Amino acid sequence: MPETESLPEYLNSYTVLFVDDEPSILHALRRLLRREPYKKIFVESGEEALNILREQRVQLIITDQRMPEMSGTEFLEKTSEIPGDPIRIIISGYADITSIVxxxxxxxxxxxxxxxxxxxxxxxxxxHALEHYHLREQNQRMTEELREKARQLEQANQRLQQLTEERTRSLHAFQGIIHYFPFPFLAINRELDFIYANATGMELLNKMGGLIPGDNISELFPNSIISQIEQTLISSTDDSFYSLLIPMSHESLPDATLLVSTAGIQDGAAVFFMPAECQHVLRHVVNWWKQQDQPHG
Structure with a gap:
């Protein structure tokens, strides 16, 4: 079985640079490593090696220590700013290992x-040196990906905060308009819990038995109306202007119609008590709220 079959694939894309002033040493290395899958470059001086490194990226540098003009450690010091930060190994047959250590x-x-x-x-x-480089490369990639995800998350959080502030401002404006609306208004959630009423709505609730936020409106309306409101919440969409018009026959509002709208109300509905001929006023108010509630940008 060929020796390279069990070697990791990343070796095929890596390059090793060998530096030695003795051609016989480079020849021996070339013969020894001819079956290794990584690319091999052989040069006879540190200056020649620096020229190579300026033009292409390598993952591993193996250099002799005792060379004329530039020693191995001097050469490696000059590679400290090389892109990719290659792994560095020194080969030496001399006893001058103080600088190497x-x-x-x-x-x-x-x-x-x-x-x-x-x-x-x-x-x-x-x-092993190339494996070390590969693991370091993977760790750097994962770190960069985490930094990018953290940056994206921070941007998303800032955008969410901006949208929340915009929605809060528009909600306050909407509530300000609705508060002085001349007809009773109730906001309910999908569980039919009463969550908000304008001034005339609170007056009506007091006349009809009195509800406080958190109470269920099933205590206020007959079962037939409650069933229709529930069906409206199930079948309508957030863009439905109104899905339900129910004539009222309560002494407090003898001429009113009950309008249930899901437009602009998230996870709930707006309930208006008003004459049917005044629906156009309601449409203008709700359409304004829908426009204010849309994300900007």
Whole structure:
């Protein structure tokens, strides 16, 4: 079975840059790693490697320490601002490891590999380094996604707050108009609980037996009317101007018609007691409320 079949797919998209001033070392590395799936670039100096890094992104840099003009640690220091922050490994056959240990302790170098290296250990180290890069890359991507979701959530919260403030202002304006409306008005929820009444509505409620917010209007109307109101709440939509007109025969409002409207009332309905010929006044008021209640922008 080919060795690469069990290797992770991300290796195929990664690049490893090898830097050594000895062509024989680069030749040995090229022969050893010829079956490895990642792309390999071989150069003989730190300056040549920097030119490569300016033009393309690599995930792993493996450099010799003892090189003319620029040592391995000096070269790696110059790569600290390279996009993608590649993993860095030093190979050296000399005993001058003080600077290497210092670089490792400061976090600039992932690992030190002595010469001569063990072939299988070297291949394993490269794979582990690329795995480390892959995990770091995934963590960075997840962090960025979380930051973006947090930003979107903050925007949504700000928009919600804005809409809530707009709706509160329009609701206060609506209630201000309805409060002085010359006909009784009740707001109810889908459970038929009384939640609000204007001034004339409160007067009517007092005459008809008296309800306070939270009471159920089934205590106020006969079952036949309650059944029709319930059906209206089930079948009508939020855009229904009125879905129910019921002639009233109560001594307090002998000529009134009961109008039930779901327009502009979220999860409930408005109940008006008014002469049928005055419906056009109600339509203007409710249409204004619907326009004010729409999101802006």
């Amino acid at each position: 210092k670089a490792i302790n400061e976090g600039g170098i992932y690992r030190f590999i002595p010469k001569p290296w063990d072939d299988e250990e070297l291949k394993g180290t490269i794979r």
